[in-house]
Amino acid sequence: MVELKEFSEAPLVFPGESPRDVRMSLDGKFPAISDLAAAARRRIPHFVWEYLDSGTGTEATVRRNRAKLDEILFDPAILSGEFEFDLSTEFLGRKYPLPFGIAPVGMSGLMWPDAERILARLGAKTGIPYSLSTVAAQTPETVGPHCGPDAWFQLYPPRDADIRVDLLKRFKDSGFKTLVLTADVPIASRRERQQRGGMSTPPKLTPRILAQIAMRPAWAFGTLKFGLPKLRTIEKYTGNQGALSSTKHIGYLIRTSPDWDYLKWLRDHWDGPMMVKGVLVPEEAARLKKEGVDAVWISNHAGRQFDGSPASIEVLPGVRDAVGPDYPLVFDGGIAGGLDILRALALGANFVMLGRAFHYAVAALGEANVDHVVHILEEDLKSNLGQMGLANFDGLRDHLRT
Ligand SMILES: Cc1cc2nc3c(=O)[nH]c(=O)nc-3n(C[C@H](O)[C@H](O)[C@H](O)COP(=O)(O)O)c2cc1C
Numbered sequence: 001m002v003e004l005k006e007f008s009e010a011p012l013v014f015p016g017e018s019p020r021d022v023r024m025s026l027d028g029k030f031p032a033i034s035d036l037a038a039a040a041r042r043r044i045p046h047f048v049w050e051y052l053d054s055g056t057g058t059e060a061t062v063r064r065n066r067a068k069l070d071e072i073l074f075d076p077a078i079l080s081g082e083f084e085f086d087l088s089t090e091f092l093g094r095k096y097p098l099p100f101g102i103a104p105v106g107m108s109g110l111m112w113p114d115a116e117r118i119l120a121r122l123g124a125k126t127g128i129p130y131s132l133s134t135v136a137a138q139t140p141e142t143v144g145p146h147c148g149p150d151a152w153f154q155l156y157p158p159r160d161a162d163i164r165v166d167l168l169k170r171f172k173d174s175g176f177k178t179l180v181l182t183a184d185v186p187i188a189s190r191r192e193r194q195q196r197g198g199m200s201t202p203p204k205l206t207p208r209i210l211a212q213i214a215m216r217p218a219w220a221f222g223t224l225k226f227g228l229p230k231l232r233t234i235e236k237y238t239g240n241q242g243a244l245s246s247t248k249h250i251g252y253l254i255r256t257s258p259d260w261d262y263l264k265w266l267r268d269h270w271d272g273p274m275m276v277k278g279v280l281v282p283e284e285a286a287r288l289k290k291e292g293v294d295a296v297w298i299s300n301h302a303g304r305q306f307d308g309s310p311a312s313i314e315v316l317p318g319v320r321d322a323v324g325p326d327y328p329l330v331f332d333g334g335i336a337g338g339l340d341i342l343r344a345l346a347l348g349a350n351f352v353m354l355g356r357a358f359h360y361a362v363a364a365l366g367e368a369n370v371d372h373v374v375h376i377l378e379e380d381l382k383s384n385l386g387q388m389g390l391a392n393f394d395g396l397r398d399h400l401r402t
Contacts, residue, residue, distance in 0.1 A: 026372045030364070033336050033357045033376060039364035044111060044219050045212035050197030052111050052359055056189040057307025061300055065334030068311035072343040073401040080389025085382050089393065091351045092178070092273050092295060092328055094150055099393065100341055100377060101129035103299075103332050103355035104154035104180065104277075109137030109229040110203065112363045113222030117146045118370060119358055124148035126374045131180060131353070134167070137229035144174030152178040154277065156185065157266075159256035163237050168269060170233075179270045180297065184278025186257040189305045203228065219363075260291070267292050275330060278305075280315045282322035285329075295328035295350075302333055302355055313344065320348030338380025346396040 017025070030036055041049050055062035089099040102123055108115035116138040123130030124147055131152040132143050140153060153176040158164045168179070198208050205213075205228075213220050223229075231238070256262070267274060277297035279285050285296045298319055300309045312333035320329060331349035335341060341352045354377075361373035385391065388399045 022369070023372075023375070026365075026369060026375075030372060031376070033360060033373070036357070036360040036364045036373060036376075040111075040360040043216060044363050045209070045216045047197040047199045047203070047209055047212055048110055048219070050194050051107070051199045052356060052363075054191055054193035054197075055303030055307065056191045056305060059193070059303060059307070061303030061307050061309055061311070062334070063303075064311040065300070065303060065313070066336070068313045069334055069336075069340050069343055072313065072347070074342070074346070074388055074396075074399040075401055076387045077389030077399070083382075083386055083391045085385065086392040087378065087381055089351065096129070096351075097127045098374070098378060098381075099345060099350075100335075100352045100354060101152075102131060102358045103353035104131040104133035104136075104152075104182070105355050105359055106133045106135035107137050107229050107231070108133070108359060108362075109226065111359045112219070112366070113226040114138075114367075115359065115362045116143050118362050118367045120146040120148075120151065121367070122358075122370050122374070123151065126371060128374065129178075132171075132176065134233055135231050136233055137231070139233045140171045140174035140176060142232075144176065147175060150178065151176050152180050152275075154180040154182055155266075156182055156255045157258040157262060158237075160237075161265075164266075165269065166236075167233075172272075178273045178275065179266070180275045180277050181258070181263070181266060182277045183258065184280075184299065184301050184305055185255070191304060260287075263288075263291055263293070277330070279319065280309055280312065282315070282318040285319045286322040289323050289327055295330055296323065297330040297332070297353070298349070299330075299332045299353075313347065316344065316347045316349060338377050338382070339384045341377065341381060342384055342393075342396060345393050346400050 030039065087099065088095055088097050102119050108119065112118070116132060116136050120130045120132070120143050127148065129150055129152050130147055131154050132140060133154050134156040136143070144151070153171040155167065158167060198206065198212070203209060263276070273294045275295040275297050276288050276293050278299050278301060279288065279296045280298065280300060288296050296319065298312050298316055300306065300312045312331060316331060323329065328350050329348060330351045330353055331344040332353040332355065335344070335352060335354045335357065344352045357373055362370050365372055390396060
């Protein structure tokens with residue numbers, strides 16, 4: 001009989017191994033984020049993989065995010081001497097040891113049982129920000145105590161003003177300091193691959209889904225322990241429907257298509273830092289700055305919403321020009337390693353967020369070794385900075401090949 005508490009142990013750590021042995025073993029098996037993705041795919045049911053990994057349409061935007069990142073080249077440098085790296089960065093008045101963090105992902109607990117709290121603890125342990133989604137499988141009340149001092153919360157904009165006020169209060173009371181309004185989901189996208197995989201929100205246990213689950217025992221035992229993931233934060237407002245099927249109704253209640261007045265309302269009702277996520281158009285970024293938004297988050301939602309949008313890295317230089325040199329910009333979309341983070345920083349981002357990479361890690365490695373993803377990114381940052389003769393991010397821009 002498999003012990004339930006063992007379910008999240010990565011299958012790589014053997015009794016008697018020292019932390020150094022474990023690190024070497026992890027480095028040997030998972031030197032890159034792509035190795036974590038491959039392992040995650042082997043450990044989670046097919047419909048969950050399709051939810052995590054798919055874009056919308058033909059997934060041209062997913063490919064474009066990658067292709068456009070690869071086009072950005074740097075000049076290396078020789079004879080630069082030795083390095084003492086400093087990877088720290090300042091963002092919104094706070095100093096972070098690393099320039100990246102964990103983007104909001106709905107139903108993280110579907111990718112791996114209790115993933116929200118695992119990733120919140122990872123953020124607290126490594127000093128990087130964790131963002132909790134409105135449509136997480138855990139509530140702000142249950143995740144807040146596991147977060148570091150500056151957790152971010154991501155808001156899908158509720159239609160009803162009472163729900164809005166209550167949500168803001170719940171997040172604030174749970175210790176979340178920074179508000180992220182996601183603005184690039186004005187309407188549901190189709191995500192055909194996800195539909196083909198059999199995914200619904202919340203997941204329904206059809207015979208097909210049960211067969212997929214049966215092939216992934218570690219995930220199944222963990223899910224038994226924590227319960228089938230549900231939209232627990234919004235359950236309070238949807239009652240039983242949060243646990244059942246009518247996502248259309250939930251969508252109506254919980255998520256409106258906000259306008260500029262809505263933004264003003266939100267700005268007036270939140271006294272901490274506020275960002276808007278999902279911006280690709282320079283003029284809109286400039287207007288957000290004018291409306292008192294503290295930072296703009298450039299994102300195309302990892303190609304999950306609109307297959308006709310540009311790669312997020314393509315629009316970054318134009319947005320930087322539109323908002324001026326000092327305005328805080330966050331970037332995400334297709335980041336697969338430290339080099340990609342350097343590309344975004346060089347083109348004008350102040351901070352970089354990753355969604356899928358952290359979820360590949362938690363599904364591949366469980367809580368015991370999830371920090372390996374931070375290690376990969378950190379080592380990759382150093383390795384690539386070193387090739388350019390840089391000990392920190394200053395001067396990165398000068399190495400861009402134009
Ligand atoms: C499975 C999945 C669910 C997501 N759910 C949300 C969400 O609830 N709210 C949100 O603002 N963004 C959501 N995103 C988008 C991420 O916050 C982020 O913009 C994107 O994942 C970044 O691209 P990357 O995964 O290539 O790093 C989701 C992304 C994925 C992959």
